[in-house]
Amino acid sequence: MKIKEIIRGWYQKEGVSSILKNINWLVLDRIIRMVGGLLINAWVSRYLGPKNIGIWDFSVSVTSFFLIFSSLGIERVAIKNFVEVSHEENIKNFSTLLSLRIIISIVSFLGAGFLLQYYAENDIEKIVIGWLVASSILIQVTEVITFDFQANLLSKFTVISKTTGFILASLVKVYLIIYNYELTYFIGAFLLELFVGSLLLLYHYFKLRKPVYFSFSKQLFQEYLHSFLPLLLSAFAYTVYTQIDQVMIGRMIGDEALGVYSRAVKLFMISTAIYTILGSSLFPELTKQWKKGINSLNSSYERISSMLTGISYVGVFFTWILADLVIDILYGEAFAGAALNLKILMISAIFQYNGGMRGNYLILTNKRNIIMISSFCSMGLNVLLNYLLIPKYGTNGAAFASVFTVFFTAFVLNFFFKKTIVIGLAQLRSFFMIYFIRKVFKRN
Template identity: 30%
Template sequence: MELEPLILSRRIGQRPNLVKIVDNICWLFFDKALRMGVGLFVGVWIARYLGPEQFGLLSFATAFIGLFGAIAALGLQGIVVRDIVRNPDSARETLGTAAVLQLFRGLVAYLFILVAIAYLRPDDPLARTIVAILALMMLLKASDIAEFWFESQVQSKYTVWVRNGVFLVFAAIQVGLILQQAPLIAFVWAMLAEVVLVALILLIVMGWRGPALRRLRVSVERGVTLLRDSWPLILSAIAVTVYMKIDQLMLGQMIGDEAVGIYSATVRISEVWYFIPIAIVASVFPAILEAKKRSETQYYARLQSLYDLMVIISVSVAVPMTFLATPMIGLLFGVPYIDAGPISGIHIWGGVFVSMGLARGKWLLAENLQYMGYWYVAFGMVTNVIGNYLLIPHFGITGAASMTVISQAMAALLAPAFFKRTRFSSVMLARSLNIANSILRLRQTFNSNSGI
């Protein structure tokens, strides 16, 4: 089953690699669009039902666990996908070793989470309970190898089927909880149950369409190689998570859970479209790797096309949302969340730099320069933490949103320019900010035989 539109299929039908990429992107779009539509509807209903304070506590717990998720993930996704594409014969060993590494790190992350929340919220048993339950997701990180496999094969449709099937079931369960006026803790258990079921089914499907679990192999030597290649990505992922989530945690600790609830409404609106750059970058990455084998000229042309596309899409979203955010928040979340509207109009511009960072991250991976990404993100992280510490006491939620955008711009454009080996990537990304030229280059690329 192919999802690309018929008119587009006819246009690119003679380019099989592009057809495969577009079909994969369409599946990822379908996945995220469905989750965006249903998830936004159910998420907004939950937010209205719980109110800013309880919704803020749930958001605080989710953000807190997210800080440790990078430890459990090990930064392995891009590394595993890259290695499977480069050496398909070693796929079983790569997947098996990655699973063991993620299982061990998930356990370590879970223990760290329990200790940290006990320190931060010693007098809040509800917060500690919620975090302890949701943190069990860390123990399921080993199942991510199924997603890595399907991404390496450009077959994300299987991941889409599983995630959306389970998602729809639990969306209905959450609606039922609202109608039954269930307590907050019931929604927490439902969130955990959804992740557990997705993990189990994905592993089963991988065994059906790819390497079976019993045939996976574990190698100490392979584990050392994976850790050596991924440690910069681990540090980078931790830094990314900190500067993406620290605003919610600092708001919760410095102002209160209600502020987190209002800010979370902002984030839901301004980040709801992030599936678009994520899907495009994930689907195009294998083609970029193949281009690198053939021609440096074609390789960098494809990279520039990807950068151009990221900027065009993100600016096209940010401009209208700057003006529509307030009425949209009022319509969806209601009067208690109306203060989130102007904040979302600021926060939405961070998406431009997030998209840039996603695209450049793949270039770093292709060049085996992933360790450089840590320095960029660390720069953004430090900027965000210091900025939040200075601005939140005076400007509250507005200060947090502003510092998120500033820190993302620092990490995407300014930090790489300080290093000789990656300065050119900043030049390419800055070139994409000229929207008119980006559109022209993309049009020329699409009409040629050298495009993505």
């Protein structure tokens, strides 16, 4: 009974219940998109086939470079400016951010559209699809509202808005499949999801923050512009690393190969989503240990790295056993090549999980310059490896490029800096689960 009262008292502390509820909404959003998205996307992929999926994914990959530019890369700075401010300051921040985002989104939309038109090489269908996908940049200008909701633990409204759009678009996709519609209509369903989500975000913002009016701040505008470039470079480097393989496959091999490979990437992203949930949950513990001192931080880092590495081993094991069956069930024989792509990609999950908390460690110890260097190393290495391996090994070459890139930037790079050797050694021991082996021997 005493334990129950302690837990209840802790839960009812100011802020604790709100934080937990906020996290629960974010986790719910991840689950809905992982499960629902996987099933709907599998059905759509079967219906459209590798070539059409490849055309769609190529446009999305190219657009993603411009989308990261339009998103400004200043999420953390923006969220900080929304935390516990007056209504007047909130409106001023929102108006300034929205103005900046609209301006840059228009430029990004035009850049993505014209580049995709150039790549289309006078293919009318590809030109139309390119411009439609590029227009998603304009629809997503309302994402600035999510910064306010994140800062004030109101993520449930973000999840409700986006999930409603996702469900509605999924129903439309089912209708399109049943009645044999063409690829362009599925792009329309993709845009519908974003549009509905954006409208609902605006609705919730106007409801929660009324009265809403326009209040531009030149000082805030300059602050965001000042923060824009360095944060954007890091975000852009990450986007290049995650998307360049698909762009290069589309250009070097063709749409059909890209369609097959991108299905493996979609499945692999489930492991990334799981890591994101685990990582966000474990970061507070790392922060707590940092406050106790560097030795506590190092010990906690190795413990977390060992635990996450162990989880990755389980994921890789089951992926290698079940990949062929899963690809066949979800996508069919036309996408059979995705199974080997997925098996290779999953090897990188070991290094991703093993060194995933590395960035958080570097932030806590104020070594942000190493994060920047790592981002650009991953971008440059990945582009180089894709250029060398895709012509020789096809899509499997792209998968190997991802594995080598994560291995180098998340593990090997630690030994290039004196300040991160301690991280590299901890991760090396984590590969062999030394932390838990020691615990077992101590008990015995």
